Amino acid sequence: MSEIDIAELRAWARECGAVALRLFNRVEVRRKADRSPVTEADVTIEHMLVERIMARYPTHGIVGEEHARLDTAREYVWAVDPIDGTASFIAGLPIWGISIGLLRHGAPYAGLVYLPVVDECYWAVHGSGAFLDDRPIMVAEPQEWDSEDWLAISSDAHRRLDIDFAGKTRSLGSAAAAICYVARGTALGAILTQASIWDLAGGMAVLTAAGGIGATLSGAPLDNAAALDGWTMREPLLFGAPSIVAALRQRVRLRQ
Numbered sequence: 001m002s003e004i005d006i007a008e009l010r011a012w013a014r015e016c017g018a019v020a021l022r023l024f025n026r027v028e029v030r031r032k033a034d035r036s037p038v039t040e041a042d043v044t045i046e047h048m049l050v051e052r053i054m055a056r057y058p059t060h061g062i063v064g065e066e067h068a069r070l071d072t073a074r075e076y077v078w079a080v081d082p083i084d085g086t087a088s089f090i091a092g093l094p095i096w097g098i099s100i101g102l103l104r105h106g107a108p109y110a111g112l113v114y115l116p117v118v119d120e121c122y123w124a125v126h127g128s129g130a131f132l133d134d135r136p137i138m139v140a141e142p143q144e145w146d147s148e149d150w151l152a153i154s155s156d157a158h159r160r161l162d163i164d165f166a167g168k169t170r171s172l173g174s175a176a177a178a179i180c181y182v183a184r185g186t187a188l189g190a191i192l193t194q195a196s197i198w199d200l201a202g203g204m205a206v207l208t209a210a211g212g213i214g215a216t217l218s219g220a221p222l223d224n225a226a227a228l229d230g231w232t233m234r235e236p237l238l239f240g241a242p243s244i245v246a247a248l249r250q251r252v253r254l255r256q
Contacts, residue, residue: 019044024089037086063080079202081199097113099199101204108201108207115174120132121133126209130210138184140244146167148168151165151168151190152172152177152189153169160193162253182212183206183210189239214239217254
């Protein structure tokens with residue numbers, strides 16, 4: 001395969017971020033068939049990224065949130081979320097971003113998540129470690145948890161889950177950002193519901209390189225390859241250092 005040019009990927013993400021920032025706080029929303037919102041930024045940025053990936057890596061497949069589906073059975077498949085956190089983007093909140101992930105046989109191989117408003121770029125390439133801009137990052141794995149530790153959670157967690165946690169919970173509005181805040185050691189862990197592969201692929205590459213894992217609440221590993229057809233992972237997902245994920249599985253329950 002062609003080597004992944006992470007500098008080029010970072011440049012693409014910043015260019016896409018500039019497009020999104022021009023449209024931020026001037027958003028016109030329409031509804032997709034499933035009633036989820038989509039904006040001009042979502043459509044424009046996905047088109048930009050798909051066009052560039054196809055030209056630069058013609059032997060790779062691509063899946064995107066806004067309907068891109070190209071050769072997803074190939075060895076290498078890109079998963080693109082042009083605006084991860086569209087609801088936050090629409091609401092004028094700052095945590096949303098461009099998520100670009102590359103899977104090899106369904107496993108995270110490279111990824112980048114760029115948050116334009118806060119100007120943070122998280123990235124990793126297989127074998128390189130994980131980085132926030134040019135600073136190496138690593139997951140947190142404290143021996144004890146205290147009231148200042150926090151978990152990133154999805155916005156519907158209060159309706160779907162019972163969480164026995166002495167610290168704080170925060171819904172950031174972006175699955176990719178939540179995973180990256182775990183990867184940098186800021187959040188102790190993350191609990192996400194109803195995620196799709198384009199929500200996860202970029203952040204999972206960063207998290208894996210930073211020493212973390214993702215798993216379902218029942219303990220099964222994430223089946224990224226099966227999710228390439230676009231279906232949503234219905235079971236809650238846990239992210240963090242291996243010991244954190246194991247502990248969270250004992251503290252999180254689906255509501256009956």
